[in-house]
Amino acid sequence: MRQLVFLFLLITWFFVNSQNNSIGSYEKLNFTASYNMSGLLTDLAQVTMETKEVKTSKSTLLHLKCKARTYSKWDNFFKIDDTYESYVNPNTLTPYLYKREINEGGHYKFMKYSFNHKSKTVESQMRKRRSDGTFWDVNKSYSFGNSTNDIVTTIYKIRNLDLKSMSKSSSRPFSILFDNEGQKITIKLLGEESIETKIGIKNCYKIAIAINNSDLLKGTNTNLLWLTADKNKIPVYAKFKVAVGNGELRINSATGLKN
Amino acid sequence: MRILFILLGIISAILGLALSILPFGKIALFPIIGSLIFCIIAFKLSQKERLNTTVIKITFLITIIGLAFNIYNSLKPNEIIVEQNQIENDLQAEEEDLEELEDIDIDIE
Numbered sequence: 001m002r003q004l005v006f007l008f009l010l011i012t013w014f015f016v017n018s019q020n021n022s023i024g025s026y027e028k029l030n031f032t033a034s035y036n037m038s039g040l041l042t043d044l045a046q047v048t049m050e051t052k053e054v055k056t057s058k059s060t061l062l063h064l065k066c067k068a069r070t071y072s073k074w075d076n077f078f079k080i081d082d083t084y085e086s087y088v089n090p091n092t093l094t095p096y097l098y099k100r101e102i103n104e105g106g107h108y109k110f111m112k113y114s115f116n117h118k119s120k121t122v123e124s125q126m127r128k129r130r131s132d133g134t135f136w137d138v139n140k141s142y143s144f145g146n147s148t149n150d151i152v153t154t155i156y157k158i159r160n161l162d163l164k165s166m167s168k169s170s171s172r173p174f175s176i177l178f179d180n181e182g183q184k185i186t187i188k189l190l191g192e193e194s195i196e197t198k199i200g201i202k203n204c205y206k207i208a209i210a211i212n213n214s215d216l217l218k219g220t221n222t223n224l225l226w227l228t229a230d231k232n233k234i235p236v237y238a239k240f241k242v243a244v245g246n247g248e249l250r251i252n253s254a255t256g257l258k259n
Numbered sequence: 260m261r262i263l264f265i266l267l268g269i270i271s272a273i274l275g276l277a278l279s280i281l282p283f284g285k286i287a288l289f290p291i292i293g294s295l296i297f298c299i300i301a302f303k304l305s306q307k308e309r310l311n312t313t314v315i316k317i318t319f320l321i322t323i324i325g326l327a328f329n330i331y332n333s334l335k336p337n338e339i340i341v342e343q344n345q346i347e348n349d350l351q352a353e354e355e356d357l358e359e360l361e362d363i364d365i366d367i368e
Binding site for chain 1: 359
């Protein structure tokens, strides 16, 4: 009987934790990305995170779309036009189709993952542009674990974590499929902080993000994310440190929030 | 000494002007401020020795032009240019995605 109650509680916990309580169907978050040049922050790009409900003949999905575009003043020097998107289950945020298209100063890359959750396989398509302008494709098939997601879904899943019940310094692992490679990331709750943003003074959860066995993100507890300590848990501020320097992401506006 | 300050002033002024025209924002203020300081010192030294100040005045003018560019660029709002064909491409890509999603096994209760 005790085992049955435990099992019931475990299933309830899993169900509550896997439900989408934070992400709205028509949410739009707008950010400014700045890069640190000799100690001075220079606004470089606009980053948007949008959600939209889309309907297929069989189901309704949530389209998660993140875009990064350099401000027009930079376009003649180094133009960035990146799109990361994922079509997910609106209730559980399970991904079905992921696309990534990057255009960075002439460098072009396209990635697509089609998730099959029954056979636990991902059909991957990668397209790159050669210097002569022609394209080459690489198609592969992978098997993936239960908790593996694409990067866009992972960002939204972090927002959907029950951070209130997490104790300070506790961490959660995430598995990501990125560039045809499985990556493990760890998020660690550092505590709560009140910060001033363009959408007001917000009480936030301060989170450190680290990629295990990778030197993409530098330092310990230096890649930080502030999520509002409310039901929406919107990212309002982020600090990142990479090999070529460090920068910030600041929120400008947030509309269409779920709560 | 006077020549050194004039040279430093010219280098800083050109650097300040170049960085101000390029979208480097506040970083251009470093050479501009440097140039102003070097120009003032060189001007004082020239006055003391009763020497020609034309080069210093031209350098000062370049610095002011750089500063004006910097202020003008800092007042301009950050903009994103979205081209019409990009909007059309996005819509087309979404239609293609929906077609692809029809072929994917989606199990939503």
